[in-house]
Amino acid sequence: MALSHSLGFPRIGRDRELKKALEAHWQGTLDETGLRAVGQRLRAEHWQLQKDAGIELLPVGDFAWYDQVLGHSLALGVIPERFRPAAGKPGLDTLFAMARGAVGNQSGHSCCGGAHAQELTKWFDTNYHYLVPEFAVDQQFALSWGQLFEEVDEAHALGHAVKPVLIGPLTYLWLGKTKGSDFNKLELLERLLPVYGEILQRLAAQGVEWVQIDEPILALDLPQDWKNAFERAYNLLQREPGKKLIATYFGGLGDNLGLAANLPVDGLHIDLVRAPEQYPTILDRLPAYKVLSLGVVNGRNVWRCDLDKALELLRHAHERLGERLWVAPSCSLLHSPVDLEREDQLDAELKSWLAFAVQKCREVALLGQALETPQAAEVQAALAQSRAVQAARAASKRIHKAEVQARLAAIRPRHAQRQSPFATRSAKQRAHLQLPPLPTTSIGSFPQTAAIRLARQAFKAGKLSAAEYAEAMHSEIRHAVEVQENLGLDVLVHGEAERNDMVEYFAEQLDGYAFTRFGWVQSYGSRCVKPAVIVGDLSRPRAMTVDWIRYAQGLTAKPMKGMLTGPVTMLMWSFPREDVPREVQARQLALAIRDEVLDLEAAGVKIIQIDEAAFREGLPLRRAAWRGYLDWATEAFRLTASGVRDETQIHTHMCYSEFNDVIESIAAMDADVITIETSRSDMQLLEAFERFAYPNEIGPGVYDIHSPRVPDSAEMAGLLRKAATRIPVERLWVNPDCGLKTRAWPETEAALVNMVAAARQLRAELA
Numbered sequence: 001m002a003l004s005h006s007l008g009f010p011r012i013g014r015d016r017e018l019k020k021a022l023e024a025h026w027q028g029t030l031d032e033t034g035l036r037a038v039g040q041r042l043r044a045e046h047w048q049l050q051k052d053a054g055i056e057l058l059p060v061g062d063f064a065w066y067d068q069v070l071g072h073s074l075a076l077g078v079i080p081e082r083f084r085p086a087a088g089k090p091g092l093d094t095l096f097a098m099a100r101g102a103v104g105n106q107s108g109h110s111c112c113g114g115a116h117a118q119e120l121t122k123w124f125d126t127n128y129h130y131l132v133p134e135f136a137v138d139q140q141f142a143l144s145w146g147q148l149f150e151e152v153d154e155a156h157a158l159g160h161a162v163k164p165v166l167i168g169p170l171t172y173l174w175l176g177k178t179k180g181s182d183f184n185k186l187e188l189l190e191r192l193l194p195v196y197g198e199i200l201q202r203l204a205a206q207g208v209e210w211v212q213i214d215e216p217i218l219a220l221d222l223p224q225d226w227k228n229a230f231e232r233a234y235n236l237l238q239r240e241p242g243k244k245l246i247a248t249y250f251g252g253l254g255d256n257l258g259l260a261a262n263l264p265v266d267g268l269h270i271d272l273v274r275a276p277e278q279y280p281t282i283l284d285r286l287p288a289y290k291v292l293s294l295g296v297v298n299g300r301n302v303w304r305c306d307l308d309k310a311l312e313l314l315r316h317a318h319e320r321l322g323e324r325l326w327v328a329p330s331c332s333l334l335h336s337p338v339d340l341e342r343e344d345q346l347d348a349e350l351k352s353w354l355a356f357a358v359q360k361c362r363e364v365a366l367l368g369q370a371l372e373t374p375q376a377a378e379v380q381a382a383l384a385q386s387r388a389v390q391a392a393r394a395a396s397k398r399i400h401k402a403e404v405q406a407r408l409a410a411i412r413p414r415h416a417q418r419q420s421p422f423a424t425r426s427a428k429q430r431a432h433l434q435l436p437p438l439p440t441t442s443i444g445s446f447p448q449t450a451a452i453r454l455a456r457q458a459f460k461a462g463k464l465s466a467a468e469y470a471e472a473m474h475s476e477i478r479h480a481v482e483v484q485e486n487l488g489l490d491v492l493v494h495g496e497a498e499r500n501d502m503v504e505y506f507a508e509q510l511d512g513y514a515f516t517r518f519g520w521v522q523s524y525g526s527r528c529v530k531p532a533v534i535v536g537d538l539s540r541p542r543a544m545t546v547d548w549i550r551y552a553q554g555l556t557a558k559p560m561k562g563m564l565t566g567p568v569t570m571l572m573w574s575f576p577r578e579d580v581p582r583e584v585q586a587r588q589l590a591l592a593i594r595d596e597v598l599d600l601e602a603a604g605v606k607i608i609q610i611d612e613a614a615f616r617e618g619l620p621l622r623r624a625a626w627r628g629y630l631d632w633a634t635e636a637f638r639l640t641a642s643g644v645r646d647e648t649q650i651h652t653h654m655c656y657s658e659f660n661d662v663i664e665s666i667a668a669m670d671a672d673v674i675t676i677e678t679s680r681s682d683m684q685l686l687e688a689f690e691r692f693a694y695p696n697e698i699g700p701g702v703y704d705i706h707s708p709r710v711p712d713s714a715e716m717a718g719l720l721r722k723a724a725t726r727i728p729v730e731r732l733w734v735n736p737d738c739g740l741k742t743r744a745w746p747e748t749e750a751a752l753v754n755m756v757a758a759a760r761q762l763r764a765e766l767a
């Protein structure tokens with residue numbers, strides 16, 4: 001029997017019940033008992049859904065109140081001093097304090113004497129964020145949180161066969177950061193392993209047969225000492241009771257394949273969606289006693305699995321492995337929306353192409369079944385349906401569009417090349433724009449007030465006519481322009497009042513995108529995102545922003561920046577197609593946005609910003625793949641930006657500060673001006689510019705918009721002086737470090753007053 005299992009299920013609920021319960025609890029309208037009851041109901045429901053779908057071993061330990069890494073930190077007693085309860089065991093309040101900062105402090109910033117939250121960071125290359133464990137040099141580990149054991153009992157009481165899921169010791173250490181002093185985290189391993197031993201013993205005592213130990217870092221480039229540590233750790237853990245399945249995902253094992261295959265455990269899971277090339281190599285490396293779990297159903301996307309294709313591979317593996325073959329999704333289904341059945345308003349054709357977590361479990365189970373009883377009517381019917389869907393999709397007019405294909409075929413290198421080199425453009429732009437030295441600007445958005453959101457809702461609900469809605473937005477634009485004029489900013493923005501989200505706003509206006517109503521995926525804590533789905537070839541039927549920007553430009557004599565989202569960011573924050581490479585989708589987006597750039601220019605807009613907030617996060621996990629990505633990502637941006645005249649100034653914006661790795665590629669994007677985040681790192685970012693002389697203009701953010709704190713002008717002037725030591729003043733801009741949509745107007749104006757004052761002071765000093 002090829003066993004069907006799942007590595008993890010979304011915990012948020014198909015109606016985001018967990019989100020709602022958490023937020024009610026934080027607001028004080030749902031007590032802890034009520035919150036726990038919601039969690040218990042969701043777990044029971046999710047096990048049942050998976051079981052009904054045909055999954056034979058159900059995951060436990062995939063439920064988390066905020067984040068599974070945080071839950072694991074509590075289990076191991078990795079609780080920073082500032083959160084440790086004075087007496088007794090940590091509770092849910094400890095967990096939420098670690099996640100969100102101590103009470104009275106919603107923003108996570110240290111204030112009011114409250115302890116600041118642990119750092120949030122992206123989980124590998126997903127859009128899920130985990131809470132970074134903090135390790136002290138004298139870190140002790142002790143079993144401190146019984147959630148996993150309680151949930152195993154809970155599942156057993158419901159009559160389920162379960163497989164607890166643990167984050168492996170090496171992955172856990174890798175994900176954390178050292179606090180206080182800098183030391184090698186591997187030194188903690190010897191102290192950590194006994195607690196894993198204890199956990200395995202308790203699970204065995206509960207009657208658990210298999211435990212899944214997630215070690216996704218085996219898909220990364222690992223230093224030699226970490227590779228050695230894997231052997232050491234699992235040689236020790238093999239003495240503990242229970243069968244162990246090591247789960248790897250998000251990439252191929254590559255040079256770690258031999259290591260992973262030979263660890264002294266009972267099974268290995270690999271991700272064949274992201275790294276199909278691992279098969280069949282893995283068969284020759286796997287010891288004859290081991291179970292091999294093959295992840296053939298994509299846990300990271302929303303497309304239905306091509307069952308024939310998956311089955312062909314599984315049949316081959318089944319011949320070699322027999323009972324030792326297990327079938328699974330590629331990774332935890334945490335990264336997939338919950339239940340397609342909930343989409344009652346999606347059109348039937350599109351719906352037939354998709355599969356969410358529940359449907360993916362069904363696919364896994366069917367594949368397992370197809371190996372055992374290929375002739376079963378149910379199996380035959382499912383295969384026939386899958387075949388029909390694949391064929392219909394391939395033939396659908398929604399997918400391949402001749403115009404888009406023709407445009408792609410007509411792309412020539414010159415289309416990704418500005419007319420003149422930067423030096424020439426720069427001189428023309430100076431003459432054209434007549435800006436003062438150290439020009440001041442902002443990143444695009446102004447506060448998204450309740451009034452703006454209400455107007456948008458009313459418009460979508462049909463309660464506001466198009467004309468009334470346009471007037472509501474125009475009045476916001478007038479306000480934004482007036483404020484900026486009064487502040488004395490040099491390059492203005494219209495404020496983005498009409499945008500709900502920087503990707504969705506454009507996706508809604510492009511052909512080739514589709515939207516779900518309930519396709520939510522957890523991003524962190526109670527926060528979820530609902531990415532748009534790229535369905536077919538992408539194109540722009542009509543101008544998307546020109547009317548708004550033209551209106552805004554008409555209100556002022558100062559230059560008004562056009563504001564667009566770039567192709568890489570559009571792609572990274574959507575569910576992409578699986579039938580064409582990502583770079584092709586990026587190129588299609590580039591052509592669509594390029595048209596918008598040209599329309600803006602034709603409408604008299606002199607400066608156009610193309611945001612690439614997700615450019616760096618697209619970097620592949622393995623270094624060997626970086627070059628390929630950076631090449632196509634850079635090319636997509638250049639294709640978007642390069643149709644304009646020399647006089648038209650192209651800006652881009654990126655909101656993060658780890659540039660060292662990619663600075664050359666960012667320079668190769670050849671934007672005339674780049675605005676970036678630096679203020680939180682006190683201009684540390686500029687170290688990247690020491691090694692590499694960035695050739696174009698730069699606006700290093702002079703204040704942190706993520707905080708309500710308003711720095712004074714002396715502080716900002718100080719940062720500017722620092723920046724001026726690395727970047728020639730003629731190429732320096734003055735701006736905040738990101739958009740202001742999450743801030744309120746009073747603090748926004750106060751900060752910008754100080755920013756403009758700082759710029760004026762610097763100009764005076766330099767004159």
Ligand code: GLN
Pocket residue numbers: 443444445496502563611613653654655738739740741
């Ligand atoms: N122009 C966008 C804004 O100001 C940029 C946002 C971002 O980079 N995340 O909101």
Ligand code: ZN
Pocket residue numbers: 443613653654655656737738739
């Ligand atoms: Zn930003």
